[in-house]
Amino acid sequence: MPASANFSGGALLPELTHRTHILGLKLYVIVLFFLLILLTTLLIFFICITKRRTPLKHSSGTIPLVSKDIIQVKTHRITVHDINNPKSEEEKEKVVSANIGWGRWYSLKELEEATRGFQEGNVIGEGGYGIVYKGILHDGSVVAVKNLLNNNKGQAEKEFKGEVEAIGKVRHKHLVGLVGYCAEGAQRMLVYEYIDNGTLEQWLHGDVGSVSPLTWDIRMKVAVGIAKGLAYLHEGLEPKVVHRDVKSSNILLDKKWNAKVSDFGLAKLLGSEKSYVTTRVMGTFGYVSPEYASTGMLNEGSDVYSFGILLMELITGRSPIDYSRPPAEMNLVDWFKGMVASRCGDELVDPLIEIKPSPRSLKRALLVCLRCIDLDVIKRPKMGQIVHMLEADDFPFRSEHRTRETDHDSSRTTVSIKVPYPTGHVELSSWR
Known part of the structure; x- marks a missing residue:
């Protein structure tokens, strides 16, 4: 008989029926027991793997826009x-x-x-x-x-x-x-x-000497920073956040003059494309938008108006309301509009700024101010648009509402842009 015959099923059967030294159990009983343990282990392992692969349920939400900021x-x-x-x-x-x-x-x-x-x-x-x-x-x-x-x-x-x-x-x-x-x-x-360089209010209205450390370029950098922070609150979150108390004392500055919007105690969360009506108007006198003060209607346009006042503050170095000044200059908005209407925009610049801005840069800032404080809230730009306006080198010259006329005595081109004013429209002219 060949040697392989010893391993046939018939030869193995008697071996499996032999009793072992383990509690006198037969070999096939012990083999079945270990097979059962192996199958049970594999089953448990399979169940665990399946559970781990099942996606966890969680509440969904809108992911804010992501930028390097x-x-x-x-x-x-x-x-x-x-x-x-x-x-x-x-x-x-x-x-x-x-x-x-x-x-x-x-x-x-x-x-x-x-x-x-x-x-x-x-x-x-x-x-x-x-x-x-x-x-x-x-x-x-x-x-x-x-x-x-x-x-x-x-x-x-x-x-x-x-x-x-x-x-x-x-x-x-x-x-x-x-x-x-x-x-x-x-x-x-x-x-x-902790922001280690104080508030914008302290640098604009405190005793800083005869020359302000806040140069024109620094002031515009601060303005852009504030605008970016507010743009994220309005356009990068859902629900959006309306700050309700944008003012110079709520803007913190670090050593590199980076602006940080602070104090969200009055902030209101609003759903997309919604406004909020309240019977109790919150905010700071001089910065509150007219429609919010009179009707209690709150939306991101209220922050845009407050930003416009804040930008005026940066340009002029004046407080929104200053009772120490002559009656015609107490209210910053009224005085500011009057100076623009009289074509005295250069005289609006804070006298503590040693190096005056270029006409192009100044008119850009003035126009942004006037657009932000438009009495018609629908016509006010969004904060994201304001960021673009302040950063774009060609603004305000790229405008759908501009008119050109050639100055025959020189190669300059006059660009006139109409901006809203209570008594009609004021034209800002510049040259390039």
Whole structure:
């Protein structure tokens, strides 16, 4: 018989029926047992792989437009109620650590130590919303701590909620960054990145000497930065964010004169193509748009108007309302329009600017101002368009509404552009 016959099924069968030393079990029982274990293991492995490949369900949302100025921060949907009502301090820390966008939660003790007990010498800002302190955390990082005042029926809670909803989820080069917050008992505090060069208001209206460090070029850089920040709020987010309090004291500057829009306590979230009607107008006198002040109708056009006032402030170095000036000059808008109507645009430039702007650059800035404060909100440009207007070298000369006439005494071409004015239209003329 061939040797291979020893391995036939008939020869193996007696071997499988032999009893083994393992509990006296027959060999085929042990083989079946191990096969069962192997099949069970393979089944469990297959189930695990299938679950891992199943896509996780999550709430969908519009992804903001991405640019080099923006850093997206992934967040979980956590409400202010979750923060205010944790089961324990550990639970609060866990909730916050899951929400990277809102930063981390700081204890009241941590912020007291950082600001040296909220010492008066650490105050860097103050207003109706509360007091802002400079603070140094345990790791040596410098922050700005806003202690929201709770004087009137939960206003601090509203501002707290408004700020974290408005800027808690994104980082933008021209929006001040939210580092974290504190919510202990009735205390509501917001912790921001520290911007080390003060506010635009301080540089425009403070005692800076006979020559302003804010040159014309720096002022235009600041204007473009503000416009980019507001453009992202209006056009890069859904729901869009209307700031409602655009003014020079809410613009922070770093050492390189980069502008950062701050203070989102009054910010309002609006759905696409929607307006908001309120019976309580919020904002700062002198910056509030006429239609919002009279009707309570709020949309991004309100911020555009405020930006126009802010640009006037940058050009002239004057406050929107200044009662120390002659009656005809107290209201910046009225005086500004009157000077343009009288063709005295050169006299609008802040006398503290040592090197005056070129006629082309000045007329571009003047025209942007006038378009932003148009009484017809529909005719005001969007913030994205304003960025283009301020950055484009050929603006305002590329216009559908321009007229040309050749000056026969020279090779210059006169370009006249009509801009709105309460008594009709004013023509701005320039040469190239």
